[in-house]
Amino acid sequence: MSDLMFSNLLEDDQEEYGAVETMDPELYKATIGGDLLEFVREMERLANDRHPYYLPASCVQLGPQKNTILHLATSYGHHEIVKLVCKDLPHLLAEKDARGDTALHLAARAGDTNLILLLTDSDYAVLALLGATNEEDNTPLHEALIHRHENVARTLIDKNRNMNYSVNHEGKSLTYLAAEAGYVAIISLLMDNPVGNYALDGKHKIKSPVHAAILGRNIDVLKLFWRKDRSSFYKRCEKGGNPLHCAAYIGFTDGISFLLKKSYILAYLRDRQGLLPIHMAASQGHVDIIQLMVQDRPDSREQLTLQGQNILHIAAKSGKCRALERMLKMPELEKLINEKDADGNTPLHVATIYGHPKVVSSLTWDERVILQLENKDGLTALDIAEEQMKPYMASFQKRLTWMALRVVGAPKAPHSKSVTDVNLMLDEQPTTENYRDKVNVILLVATLVATVTFSAGFAMPGGYKNSDPNQGIANMLEKVKFQEFVICDSLAMYSSIAVAVTLLWAQLGDQKSMHVALKLALPLLGIALAMMSIAFMAGVYLVVSKLNWLAHFVLFMGSNFVIVLVLLFLPLCFLGSSNYHRFRFLSYCPFCLMLYALGSYAENEAAE
Template sequence: MSVPKYPGLLEEGEEESHETTETMDPQLYRATTEGDILEFVRAIEHGTIGRHHNPPASCVQLAPQNTTVLHIATSFAHYEIVKLICADLPFFVAEKNAKGDTPLHIAARAGDSLLVTLLVNTDFKEGGLGEKNDEGNTALHEALICGHEEVARILINKNPKMAYSLNNKGRSLLYLAAEAGFGTIVRMLMDNPVGNYTASRKHKNKSPVFAAILGCNIDILKLLWEKDTSLFQQRSGEGKNPLHAAVCMGYTEGVKFLLNKHYEFAYMKDKQGFYPIHSASSKGLVNIIDLMLQHRPDTRELLTAHGQNMLHVAARSGKCKAVEYMLKMPELEKLINEKDEDGNTPLHLATTYGHPKMVSILVRDERAILNLVNNHRQMPLDIAEEHMEMGLASFQKRLTCMALKVVGAPRAHQASTSRSISVKLGDQPETESWRDKINVILVVATVIATMTFTAGLTVPGGYINTNPDQGIATMLKKVKFQEFVICDTIAMYSSIMVVVTLIWAQLGDPSSMHVALKLALPLLGVALAMMSIAFLAGVYLVVSKLSWLAKVVMLIGTSFSIALVVLFVPLCFLASSNYHVYHRLSYYPFCLVLYTLGT
């Protein structure tokens, strides 16, 4: 299908269409919209439609959207005009507009019971009860979709034995009534042939049971069970049974009802290979996990299609509260180090998917074994560092690597050796990646050195111009000035050391780049922190006479300095150390990062 270069203009070779849009007599249209019945009758009598000629539908005057006078009068709720048309020109009831709506569709959608009654009592094709619009909806469908129970009751009572099919979205009347929570309508539908419902293969997920669960309506759910238990055997397109659906909705009352009525649901997989207990774990629904374990305690042994237990699933999804709940249960202890089909423990999965808080929770549990290897001979730290070295290290995965390092998590010997060999061989794309990182840090360090050098020679307050102290800083004895000088000096020399270290890395072999970066990043962090504190001290010093401004400057500077530390710690975290004291000291800044970022 070609798209015109200039929409609205004809392309070369196209034929111009001379079709004229439908139009209605202005006098008739105005009278209908304003509800002026006398003017309406006068317009009808003088127009193309005579009341006594009863013309066919082809003679009906139509507005641009193919709307008749009955469509217009119904949409404006002009009862007298609607009543007059239904009595004298009943064929209007079956006319459809551009969207396939009859006047009855419009009245049902508006929930106007009086208009609906007028229209359905018209002796013309049963008031168009079975007529569908372009969406496949009858007037009864529209009433249920829009939540008009009284209108729905009127339409059903008009012809209780009428058969209604699914609309274009595969929704039956029973589905819509259950979704709306209309218990009386559900009962009416199920007590008559109109309520007999079997979902087609294409629309499996349109079961009324799923609709009741979606609406969290326990009364409808109970009524459906009472009337037809076979409805509960239908599954969604994803293979989920009603218990899966209730779990995914977090519908505790529905979960309890289904477990009591048909506990077998708890032992059925969906197409993803999840049992309901796994669906609850993947969403972190602690109350539902607890409820299911109380009713069916052996569900904790169920495994997904990939051999993962409920703790695997929660760890993979990053649901910390669910994992903390499970770790407190002694009966779930064996799940902590259990492996899936790929040999991954929950800790492996939490590391793979980059959930630092989850990793922190698991490694703090004394029962977690940190040196278990998966089928690829990798421990959790190997996975984390592999992501770092492959350039896949998002901020989350950087924190994940930190979470393992602060507790001294070990590496697999084989994997560590292979990484070392890889670095020494110096794969060209990886080497270029390291050089790019070094160049970025080199530029930052050079800028810091330049700025701190300049600040050191243009100190706050200037210098004394008279003897015998000529050239001495005027604020030399101020504590904040001394703080400024010390921090500025540290920042300058730290940045210079970073520059020198990275120059060596650029000139040396590829294996030295990684080591240089480990040394340079912490020094750069020190330089940034000291430069920030020096700036804070200098500004505070020059505004100290105005107390409130000095306090504001101090508050802002302190807040941003803390934020700087929090953001920079994950970037400059060094490799794992063998010293326990180092692990303990490293743990606290890491916790601060997690708490600050809410990770």
Template sequence: MMVPENRDFFEEGDEEESYGTVESMDPELYRATTEGDILEFARAMDHTTLDRVIYRTSACCVQLGPQKNTVLHIATSSGHYEIVKLLCNDLPFLVAEKNSKGDTPLHIAARAGDWSLVSLLTSCDSGEGVLLLENDEGNTALHEALGHRQQQVARILIDRNPNASYWANKKGKSVLYLAAEAGFSALVKLLMENPAGNCGVEGRFRSKSPVHAAILGKNIDVLRILWEKDQSSFHLRFDEEGTNALHFSANIGFLEGVHFLLCNFWGIAYQRNKYGHFPIHTAASKGDVDIIQGMLLHCPDSRELLTLEGQNILHVTAKSGNDKAVSSMLKMPELEKLLNEKDGDGNTPLHVATIYRHPRIVSALTWDERVNLELGNNNGLTALDIAEEYMETLASFQKRLTWMALRVAGAPRSLHTNVSKNTKTSGAGRKSKLENYKDKINVLLLVAALVAAATFTVGFSVPGGYNNSNPDQGMATMLAKVKFQEFVICDTVAMYSAIIVTVTLIWAQLGDLSSMQVALNLAVPLLAIALAMMSIAFMAGVYLVVSKIRWLGNVILVMGFAVVIVLAALFVPLCFLGSSSHRIFRWVSYFPFCLLLHAFGSYTERDELED
């Protein structure tokens, strides 16, 4: 085919190249090809060709579109069988022509899954070698068919040349890998019986393991076929991290694959990856209890396997933050010996959960009576010591919840905690901590002053006003009402609490670090009481003036009590939380903790990323 007539306007290497002109196809020919009008196509071909001999001798005379598509590419992508058949008969050399992406028409037909066009193109007289032609991604037509899950087309291509050798593509995927990934067990079996079709492992590109593909697709039938035909492939590592088949199955949660591998190749459970993790540690990091139980069933001593850091599976699960998995593992009697086991740094699973700030896991562990809360690590620190170490500066809510879980459980401090803290708080660290406390004090002082001023003002502006006549002149008009008495008492308590907080914090600013800490421990609970009492006083006062409308009064009461409950829940982590091993006290303390955990637990992952 000729190029458009306007091509003669430029000389070779002239303005056409400098201005970036691209090739284009005759409009009538392009339109007829895409629409499938065979009569218009034949007429357009006659108008745009010189001689069919030219097509066989000079490829530059073939008309190409902007993406270097020939008419056969276009007809194939449009699915026009009659035009493709005409071109294959008259111009068979077009079957091997490539476009800008290196695709032949056979690549396009295979990708689309058009088995009739695939059969036609492969039966072309000059198409014997087209099966092995690769595009820019290193894919043959068979690669494309398998990669796009076109099983029927793939079978046609294999049957057309069963002894063909297919290299792995540029991503390292052989035809066997793609067939396994797609789950085409019949094709996998066919390719395994013809080793030539699985060429590429030792060729240009190192081929990925088909076992990896079968596991990725979670196809147990393919996995069985691969085991029957080539067990040596199961010994291969999948990547530079040393991941084996069992690591990968555990990582993606392929339980059926885990059982198959352990039944046939149980020794794989005792292979480490690059990071020193055994497959059971991979399952633990994902929190997959079913896979952990399956591994323990086949390899019961795998519970004793440790990472390079000396951590067992309970350490790894606690580190991952999966509280449901930890709760399930606590119910497994065979793991009881792991509860208080220490890693290389002397940390128990409780220490690890505290370090990584997982309050749900800390709570689950502390409620288990078998967990020893008094154990220290190599530095002599208990879990509570570690939690309080993180509380030295402005702590995130997640850290505070972790600390709270330990305090609720009555977790003890180590005997040397005070000594170590006094040693640490010196120099620049002591100065930073002092500034941090001053900032907290200033904020609390401002809030306390506002509460005192507001409650003082309200105390002389009571609901209903005052009597102006004798003998009760100057007395409140609603003095006999219970809600008014409640209003007066709560307002008074709020004001006096705020005044005490203000005076306490003023003294704190004049003292040292220890006095500041004592003042804060006293001021925060008192401020919480002041705010709660002020809220109740407001509720009682509003109720008095709207109580004639019963439903409105009830709404005010419900809203008021709800606010008080929320205030109590929010202030519990900020206030001193006493610890006790007594069961009743723990249940009472556990209620606000659970409320906070459910309210803010979804934000723990975000806090971890920010930290």
């Protein structure tokens, strides 16, 4: 087949299926290798021996990403090759790769000032390249600022200070990017020359450089903007927030102090959600910001959202436990503790509604919090928690929230419908199949415990005597730990058998009897598990008692495990309330352990 026929077939295939660009492999290697003599040789070879499907008519070699030899040389920082290509093939300066980048974009992104000077050596290059944008609408100057190359940015600005630049696809102008990076000198240069101007094409919403300075925590940049363009401090972000909202959200204390001093009115402007800056600080748990704002503008403590919620409501809603605990210690916020919002909800109600058990716990243990307060629906916090306790619907966070209220003896409303409704929900709403699933799981565990303890009863530690007159009697019968083993093993087996029998009866009854059986079976199962653990500890202690340190280690480890087991199992069996502080504290311990074990504390800490 002739070369012409092969070429025609190749063109037909490209038209039908499409094909990627390809560069001569030897030229590609020479370019990225950086050997100038080898590069020149390969260029001369291609010029003398052109293949129709290797070298297009334009004489521009393109790689798979539409990158030219100038792109490659720039990417690898080969200055001599870049200089030669710019001189002999200047039309490659304007070529763009698959992402729309020219070689100048790549040099700016890399932060190589020498490459910038080589690529912009001619007036043609300056005019053609400085304003060229890629797919993200970034010019080379944008790229230099985005990648924090201050010297490169200054070099590009100096090339043409009268040039106007557009914003990129994110709505970020050059001034915004410089403010984000904290380049005071660059910002001053941009604002004092036409280069800082940008075209308002209507495609993108322009982001405020003042917000960028706050996000970058650059107080010097803020001061510069205040001197040169005070009107920019009243521009809103896409969510309608002013710079003080932004500073409160990220916890920028120096920025808050500066803004309150220069323009306190910002503290009284709402965003699109109706939130004021102090509410934003409360939602993120920035207590230092709240203290600063309350000290500077004392009436800010009274500021409410459109729903009538104060800063304690906001912190409770967001689950900011540590922040709320610190706010409760602030004397100036004491009057807000039991304040109601538009729906009559106090911060305790709000924390209950949103299922934040640690926040609820912190509030309920504060003596100033009135647990009896009702909202407009006549519900106390406990009423709300019980309404959310529908089986198979409430999350475990909601169940822990209910526990937090129960352990401190939180009351129900005198005429609340939830007094009877909750019992109905707990007893009647679940389907028989749902109850049977629970029964089957507990029955399986009880059966396993009974099996294990039964086997252990005949595999006594230390074995049996083989000679008369005491044949078959346990060797360690007189030892206290052996007696402890036998008693605990027997209790574990009988308790587990009692659980199994109770649940077998439950299988034959209705939902009410199943519910009663479950309430009886859980404590019995807890006893069986605890006794089995103690029996195991006693048995192991017996067989290693000759090695004193190991025996004591077994006792220490086993005792601690039994305590943890009881604390973990207690909330599943019973979590009552009491007016006696000591009893409430005992109930509170397993509740806190459940929070730690199941990640509630960790979740709140991560959120803060």
